Amino acid sequence: MKLKLFCSTLLLAVAGIAAPASAKVEEIRLGYVDNIRDDHGEIVEGKHSGGNVEFEIVSSSPDFLNIIGSPRPYLMGSFATNDEGVNFGGFGVLWRWEFADGWALEPGFGYIIHDGEIDNPFADGTPEAASFEADNQLLGSEDLFRTTFALEREFGDRFAAQLYWQHMSHGQILDSGRNQGLDYVGLRFSYRLDPDPAD
Structure with a gap:
């Protein structure tokens, strides 16, 4: 597992350093998201309360x-605002x-590494295991896929x-077993260095 996390971190670093020369930074984004604590379609109360501040470069x-339709690469980091949250970062x-004047839809796909809980360290059926699972979403892998969807309004x-x-x-795919996942909803603001974003 430690080797997998090291390789994942190395991959993130290489992706950031070895960006193609033909690409240039177009946008800088800052946002705030809240974990809606989704566990296989059901809201899970009491797990990872609090939000994250996110920074993204596109x-x-x-x-x-x-x-594949000229998607724009991004690098991002998400930082929990309290000790119960999960920090993560990645690329995609x-x-x-653009579907109307000043309005656009933005789907995305990427890869992240995180510092959340992976598996329950306590024996099944024990009070400690039940308490741990009540407080934590078990993500099953140190690295995860990240799927995003945004509705944008230009100003x-x-x-x-x-x-x-x-x-x-x-x-x-990246692992097997526990896969409770994380779901966040939030708002972010973009500043464009290039005033003509990709359509």
């Missing part, structure tokens, strides 16, 4: 991504479709606001 789409790609050429949702889980 670049232009490099030419080699044209084959975002597609953007002029350089500013925008987004209402967005994100779901993180290993999907039984």
Whole structure:
């Protein structure tokens, strides 16, 4: 597991350093999300209360991504506002479709590593195990897929606001077993260094 986490961290670092020369930073984003504590479709009370502050950098789409619709790569970090939260960071790609003047939809897909709980360290059936599971979502893997969907409203050429949702889980692909996942909903604001974002 430690080797897997090390390799995942190394992959994140390489992705950030080895960004294609043809891509340039287009947007800087700052947001706040709250964990809706979704566990396989059911709201789980009392787990990971509190929100996260998120920072994201979005670049232009490099030419080699044209084959999948020219999504824009991003790097992001999410930082819990209290000790009960989960910190995570990662990278991925975002597609953007403007459907009306000043309005756009933005689906995305990525990969993150996190510091949340993976498995229950206590023996099944013990009071300690029940208490631990009542307080923690068991994510099953140190690295997770991140799926996002945002509704964007532009304010002029350089500013925008987004209402967005994100779901993180290993999907039984990165690992097997427990996979309660994390779901967050929030609001973020964007500043565009390039006033003409991808359509």
